[in-house]
Amino acid sequence: MIQVENLQKTYHTGFLMRPKKVLSDVSFHVPKGSVYGFIGPNGAGKSTTIKLLTGLLRKDSGKILVAGFSPSSSESRKHLGYSPEQPYFYDYLTGRELMRFYGRLSGIEGKELEARIEWALSLVNANKDWADRRLRTYSKGMMQRVGIAQAILGRPELLILDEPMSGLDPMGRKDVREAIVLLNKEGVTVFYSSHLLSDVETISHRVAMIVGGRIVREGTVDEITSNSSAEYHIHVSCDIPSEDVPEGVLPQGTTPREWICKNGEQRDRFLNFCLQSGLPVVRVEHQRPSLEDVLTEEIARAES
Amino acid sequence: MQNLKNIAVIALNTFRESVRSKVLYNIVFLAVALAFFSIILGEWSVFDRAYVIKSTTLTIMSLSGLLISVFVGISLVQKEIQGRTVLTLLSKPISRAAFIVGKYFGLVAVIAVHLLLLTVIYYLILWMTHSSPTFSLLFAIYLVFCEMAIVVALALLFSTFSSPVLSALFTLGVYIAGHLSNELLEQVRFVRRMGEVDGTQSVMMEKIAIVVHAVFPGLYRFNVSAYVIHNIALPEHYLFFNSLYAVGYIGVFLAIACWWFSRRDFI
Numbered sequence: 001m002i003q004v005e006n007l008q009k010t011y012h013t014g015f016l017m018r019p020k021k022v023l024s025d026v027s028f029h030v031p032k033g034s035v036y037g038f039i040g041p042n043g044a045g046k047s048t049t050i051k052l053l054t055g056l057l058r059k060d061s062g063k064i065l066v067a068g069f070s071p072s073s074s075e076s077r078k079h080l081g082y083s084p085e086q087p088y089f090y091d092y093l094t095g096r097e098l099m100r101f102y103g104r105l106s107g108i109e110g111k112e113l114e115a116r117i118e119w120a121l122s123l124v125n126a127n128k129d130w131a132d133r134r135l136r137t138y139s140k141g142m143m144q145r146v147g148i149a150q151a152i153l154g155r156p157e158l159l160i161l162d163e164p165m166s167g168l169d170p171m172g173r174k175d176v177r178e179a180i181v182l183l184n185k186e187g188v189t190v191f192y193s194s195h196l197l198s199d200v201e202t203i204s205h206r207v208a209m210i211v212g213g214r215i216v217r218e219g220t221v222d223e224i225t226s227n228s229s230a231e232y233h234i235h236v237s238c239d240i241p242s243e244d245v246p247e248g249v250l251p252q253g254t255t256p257r258e259w260i261c262k263n264g265e266q267r268d269r270f271l272n273f274c275l276q277s278g279l280p281v282v283r284v285e286h287q288r289p290s291l292e293d294v295l296t297e298e299i300a301r302a303e304s
Numbered sequence: 305m306q307n308l309k310n311i312a313v314i315a316l317n318t319f320r321e322s323v324r325s326k327v328l329y330n331i332v333f334l335a336v337a338l339a340f341f342s343i344i345l346g347e348w349s350v351f352d353r354a355y356v357i358k359s360t361t362l363t364i365m366s367l368s369g370l371l372i373s374v375f376v377g378i379s380l381v382q383k384e385i386q387g388r389t390v391l392t393l394l395s396k397p398i399s400r401a402a403f404i405v406g407k408y409f410g411l412v413a414v415i416a417v418h419l420l421l422l423t424v425i426y427y428l429i430l431w432m433t434h435s436s437p438t439f440s441l442l443f444a445i446y447l448v449f450c451e452m453a454i455v456v457a458l459a460l461l462f463s464t465f466s467s468p469v470l471s472a473l474f475t476l477g478v479y480i481a482g483h484l485s486n487e488l489l490e491q492v493r494f495v496r497r498m499g500e501v502d503g504t505q506s507v508m509m510e511k512i513a514i515v516v517h518a519v520f521p522g523l524y525r526f527n528v529s530a531y532v533i534h535n536i537a538l539p540e541h542y543l544f545f546n547s548l549y550a551v552g553y554i555g556v557f558l559a560i561a562c563w564w565f566s567r568r569d570f571i
Contacts, residue, residue, distance in 0.1 A: 011569075054394075055395070056569070077396060084391040092324055102396060
């Protein structure tokens with residue numbers, strides 16, 4: 001559904017138009033019918049990539065195809081729905097008037113438009129009371145929901161959401177998560193960025209991780225986390241003074257009976273130490289890292 | 305067909321947005337107040353009362369239209385960009401040209417309604433003061449509308465690539481140059497004929513004046529108040545040719561605005 005190859009983008013900022021490279025050689029492929037999470041720290045290039053996909057920015061070089069079309073053609077935008085990060089709308093309109101405005105721009109008219117508005121608003125739990133209120137009275141969470149509702153109004157094949165869960169309370173996040181899953185079940189491909197990595201792990205079929213304008217990891221959550229360094233938690237039956245244990249091995253909290261080894265080498269050294277000291281080992285837990293651990297690791301690597 | 309529909313939807317939304325602008329109401333209120341003030345001016349003036357009322361009111365129409373174009377028109381595109389509403393709008397299957405053209409027609413509709421309101425007040429004042437309201441005054445008002453249609457296109461063009469303050473200054477600059485370019489050319493030619501400036505210098509001055517005259521839209525063409533106030537017939541096909549002239553400039557300004565806007569990045 002989305003094909004990105006060797007994408008480059010440079011911003012020219014300030015009075016002297018100094019160049020600042022924001023994307024370097026970005027490539028990824030979003031399969032049709034998938035939920036694709038796009039994660040990375042602030043300033044990594046997530047929103048830039050999304051704006052390039054929606055045609056709001058022009059690429060320097062590389063290839064982008066959205067539903068088989070270049071993002072600069074309005075044809076590609078017939079197939080996608082987009083909600084920007086912290087969406088802003090005409091605050092003198094009501095939620096329903098705004099939906100009518102965007103619906104007409106998408107070529108939907110009459111009874112079909114009214115039916116789609118009801119469907120889209122109900123999907124994000126935008127109840128009838130506040131859909132008829134002016135947008136200037138909306139909270140951040142309500143704006144976010146209307147943002148998603150206008151994106152799905154045209155029943156797009158592809159939904160691109162930039163931080164759709166930011167500003168939402170736990171119930172709102174749950175609603176958005178459920179809406180994404182529901183739309184995906186109906187065949188909609190969803191590409192979204194998020195800082196909420198637990199949500200990304202829960203609903204994404206594939207994930208791309210971007211750090212410093214480069215894709216550093218790409219694959220299913222399993223693939224990404226299994227390729228990363230795992231932690232080993234070793235439980236022993238008696239307290240061990242921390243000065244005695246091999247270097248690098250740390251206690252879990254204040255418990256001197258559970259020890260964390262950051263890699264296999266530390267694990268082997270600690271187990272040898274236990275064996276030689278006659279300390280009974282209760283169990284060894286292999287803890288797979290979370291997306292957050294992998295991202296933290298990649299950020300640290302990029303910074304170093 | 306869908307493009308035309310999109311232009312209409314954006315124009316309607318622009319109109320709705322503009323008529324909520326406090327700046328617009330201030331300008332309209334000022335224009336209406338000044339139109340009524342022209343009655344007092346007519347009484348005070350040594351000139352014919354009808355002449356003063358007619359010329360003052362036509363000037364008010366032109367200047368208030370200019371203020372609306374500058375203060376409402378320029379902010380329209382900038383507000384969309386700075387308010388980030390443009391992000392959602394341009395992600396819809398519409399061309400950027402449709403966005404610019406829609407904005408343009410929305411604002412032209414505001415100007416048209418404003419001039420219509422002033423026209424009604426204008427004729428009311430003329431009727432109240434027995435100042436012979438003639439049909440030919442409508443020609444002058446129509447040409448003010450054409451002039452404003454050019455100024456709106458110009459303001460929109462500047463607002464696609466510069467800040468609101470700079471756009472306002474550029475628009476005002478072109479408005480003044482457009483009104484004075486013909487007079488400048490005539491003055492330079494007169495000075496040359498009189499031989500007050502030496503040969504090379506006068507040729508250079510005339511060339512500059514010709515360039516200014518050719519490049520800037522000749523907005524002086526749209527001021528026919530002297531004709532209509534004194535009931536002098538306009539040259540044949542004057543309205544038709546100046547309408548074409550306005551359409552030509554509007555087309556060029558909008559084409560440049562669309563081209564520039566389509567190249568813009570929205571960070």
